[in-house]
Amino acid sequence: MMKHGIWSGLLAIALGLGASAGVSAQVPPQAAELLAYEGLHRAAWQGDLPKLKGLIASGANLDARDVRGRTPLHVATHARQREAVKLLAKAGANLDLLDDDRYDAVTIASVADDAATLALMLSLGAKAGQVTSRYDGTALIAAAHLGHDEVVRQLIAAGAPLDHMNNLHWTAVIESIVLGDGGPRHQRTLAALIDAGANLALADRQGNTPLQLARARGYTAMVKLLEAPRAR
Template identity: 30%
Template sequence: MSPTEQLFTAIRNGSITEIRNLITQRPELLQARDPRGSTPLVLATYLGQLEITKELVAAGADLNARDGAGSTPLMGVCFKGNEEIATYLLDQGADPSIQNPTGATALIFAAMFNRPALASLLVERGANPSVRDQRGLTAADYARNQGLTELATQLEADAANR
């Protein structure tokens, strides 16, 4: 098994000691990609592994690196609904304004998947609720289209107050 495969397997297995050893010996592994284009940090955050996320960030992982679909770790945790990791990433300097190739942002993912607490956190940390994706839709539009009236109203008010 290659060092890259070892690292991604260790992340999936939650083996922080093995991860620490691998990235200490080969720091370039922080930029490795799995077959789906995920970086180690993208995978760790997507799997909800806060301690491994912290280890990778401390070792120098790029907070805003994009996966094969062009999404960042912050976008993934907003999709999954992990507030603790989202807060950590934002505290470390993750950019909540990045758009993926379809124009989606972390805030749009939070709205799409009914994550009102995450949406509030993102807006507090600088996410712009007025941003539109390639279809011309805002986070509030996605919320409203799914019948999430309260979230849509919150996001519309946030946009008006900017």
């Protein structure tokens, strides 16, 4: 069984909070960046639809990048400016571009537990299953890790790959256990993955199955889910 301190270290790794990192790998625009924004990026952040429409009509580059590789669509997603997202998408902005930290708008909304913006993105045709982040994960893995159960259900319904394994050798099922708190939202997340048919035999690098990992953490409710007939 792994010690709690090691689990904490792995949590830091998965969050992008290594000893030298200091900040999460997924970074929304910071104050200095916002002050420097102009054009589409500024309008997207502020949800200034008249300005966006004028810039689009004038031929502004819909997929222009800021200093961290974020497009106006990424920025609007961070800001939860759904009408700006819709306007940019309908004007032809690429819904699936990755920023410099390899996050797409779907993963940005998923990590933020922003089910409404995610639903909009998916309805507009954004991909649910891109490989994102420095960990070669997916939006589903990120959402499962955080226990964002409604987001998890949306991504499953949109066809996100259930059994993708990131470069830490963890699936969405495994992350819902080893990086979760065992509470109600992580339980609902795990149940949604099981109900959708996720492979419960896939193990981590040490050969631990989800059931073994849940037992090791003392997550009784998750153990019951994994032992239930539907989970076999």
